[in-house]
Amino acid sequence: MYKKRRDAYLNNINDQSISLFFSGVSPQKSNDQHYHFSVNRNFYYLTGINQQNVVLMTLKGNNEAHSYLFIETIDPVKALWDGAGLSFEEASKVSGIDLTHVKDILTLKSFLNGLVSTNRRAAYGFIESLYLDLERQSENSAATQAGQFSSYVQTTYPYLNIKTNQLVLAELRTVKDEQEIELVNKAVDITYKGLNRIMDTLKPGVYEYEIQAEYNYVLNKHRTDTSFDTIAASGQNATVLHYVENDSKILDNTLVLFDLGVDYEFYCSDVTRTFPANGKFTKRQKEVYEVVLEANKKTIEWLKPGITMKEFNDYGKNILIQGAKRIGLIKEDAEISKYYYHSLGHYLGLDVHDVGNYSKEIPVGALITVEPGLYIAEEGIGIRIEDDIYVTKDGSINLTKKIIKEVKDIETYMNKN
Known part of the structure; x- marks a missing residue:
């Protein structure tokens, strides 16, 4: 699988080039503490390796291409403290x-020097380009290993x-392959169980963080x-899009x-559901909810390959x-920006x-x-309904379909006892 991905990558870059991908290292937190290691996703996509301080090199030379891996040799003393890490054979x-x-990763620079020096040009040709995983969206790209x-x-x-x-x-x-969708489905399944536990425990008078803890319990049970x-x-x-304090008491x-969402072997789910605290929508809440639900369901049904992100966003927004006009929330189209101020979706x-490539x-x-x-x-009402959709040649498949979102289904579930 990873070789197939590397081959696809090599088919899309220039000849006479070297590419380097760094797995990353944990930044220092304080004194002798480090933040949890999170592998560079491009590196992982091409290797399947989740380990610090590993480098993938791909070489595209004279009518041939090769991949090399540079990794730390096992230190017996370090292994006693932090674990041995992958052996060369395991990697x-x-x-x-x-x-x-x-x-050995200590040979990376000397190996690179050999590739670009004159005595190796007969084997690989004149190397013209070096591709690096430079994160253009990051103001701190110079601090990365690639930078x-x-x-x-x-x-x-x-x-x-x-x-x-x-x-x-x-x-x-x-473009996701079958293995990737399988992993996302596993993340979705745990999310489904977590949201059911949320509905089981949600009630007026508890704090937001208490319900968050119930969700975290399900994730912890699934490691x-x-x-x-x-x-x-x-x-x-x-109504605050990125509210994460989660410290307010939930009122009736x-x-x-x-x-x-859930991170399952680095593949993510991302789901939003909106529930009534007491298990019953008020008339106004239901009215607004049904507008959002209509946009969610109709857009999923309409979504297909070949449309642009702008068309996708415009369709749902309309x-x-x-x-919003139908329920008396707005009179003019432009007024929607007061009540809807984000895009309709994103890649996952x-x-x-x-x-x-959003263009x-x-x-x-x-x-x-x-x-x-x-x-x-x-009105103190904020509603979002989010599903994860796999785009196929025939339309789309809702991976999060089993996570309930109809008013009647939510109310029935929350009042089952």
Whole structure:
């Protein structure tokens, strides 16, 4: 699987080039403490290896291409404290890279020097470009391993043309294979169980963080983690898109918006549901909820490959506009911006807000969220309904379909006892 992905990557970059991908390292937290390690997703996508301080090199030379892996040798003393890490043989097996191409990371710079020196040109040709995983969206890209290595190369090999491979990987990662969808489905299944526990325990008088703790309990039981900071927003808190304090008491006759997800072997779910605290929607809450639900369901039904992100956003937004007019929330189309102020969805995968070329049409195999919402601060109502949709050649498949969202289903479930 990982070799197939590396081959696809190599088919999309220039000849006579070297590419480097760094797994990353844990930043220091304080004194001898470090933050939890989170592997670089592009590196993981191409290798399947979850370990610090590992480098993937791909080489595209004279009519041939090769992959190399640079990894730390096992230190017996370090192994007593932190674990041994992967052996060369284990790294080879996981990544699918030939064992003879797995090398000590201390030899990376000398190996690179050999590739670009004159005595190796007969074998690989004149290397012109070095592709690095430079994160253009990050103001701190110089602090990354790729950024630091870029500075080293510019000084040592000024004739090499440094390029970023971000867009190439973004487009490749947009199209999910069967194994990726299987992992997302496992994340969704745990999310489903977590949301059911939320409905089982939600009631007026408890605090938002208490319900969040119930969700976390389910994730802990499955040895998984959240894919992003959980939003458990009651009443007017739900009109703040990125509310994460989760410290308010949940009052009677209010709605509670839960935007949450699961990280299952680095693949993410991202689901939003909005529930009545006491198990029963008021007339007004139901009225607004049904507008958002209509936008959610109709957009999912309409979503298909070949449409642009703009068309996707405009389609759902227009349904919200017509619904908001119907319930007397707005009179003019432009007024919708007061009550709906985010895009309709985003790509999903190894990251919650996954990489992808948003200027291109949505391809077959994309995984995208559909999450319309309405936020009426003056009424203390915030509603969003979000599903994870797999785009197929025939339309779309709702991976989160079993997570209930109809008014009658929610009320029946929450009042089953």
